Amino acid sequence: QVQLQESGPGLVKPSGTLSLTCEVSGSSLEKTNWWSWLRQSPGKGLEWIGEVYHTGSTLYNQSLKSRLTIFVDKSKNQFSLKLASVTAADTAVYYCASREQLLPNWFDPWSPGTLVTVSS
Amino acid sequence: DIQLTQSPSSLSASVGDRVTITCRASRDIDIYLNWYRQRPGKAPNLLINTASNLQSGVPSRFSGSGSGTDFTLTISGLQPEDFATYYCQQSFNSLITFGGGTQVEV
Secondary structure, three states: EEEEEEEOOEEOOOOOOEEEEEEEEOOOOOOOEEEEEEEEOOOOOOEEEEEOOOOOOEEEOOOOOHHHHEEEOOOOEEEEEEEOOOOHHHOOEEEEEEEEOOOOOOOEEOOOOOEEEEOO | OOOOOEEEEEOOOOOOOOEEEEEEOOOOOOOOEEEEEEEOOOEEEEEEOOOOOOOOOOOEEEEEEEEEEEEEEEEOOOOHHHOOOOEEEEOOOOOOEOOOOEEOOO
């Protein structure tokens, strides 16, 4: 059974870089899955941020693309998110999740979620 | 991007009620539409995949239908744990989008 657990700082200063890591257990990162990041601003809906394949190929939300880097570390069986030049609008609960590469696909499983606050 | 519009944005219901939520896509997405339930403070949980397939372990009171641009999630016999927010999500386009959510309240 695949399990995902995110980790990283819960507080980031404005203009800084938000960095999160998702540890994958119960599965290899090299299976045919997209490894994804999503977020949910307080009281708001779900937003797909982007995702990475084990080859390093990425898909990014166009609205975040200029600030976003998602990459894998196969030696540690984990993948990571870096979001640069953050503002208060990036305050959200961040989730990592997985979906199969081929259609049909869906997000399952999800991590529990971690709140990241952007504040000085 | 493919826009997903859910309606209603919120509804009031009672235990045992039948509830229907709709999701409309801005263009044809075939059957590549999934439904999730999110309880307060928790991660979303997959209920229905590919428009009408009940995810393993999900109670049979949940059902989904539709194709193309119009989709429906039905809960037949609302239970206390179903007072939550529901989201649709399309995977037709590699740029994933979600509906705005429907909050089911007591």
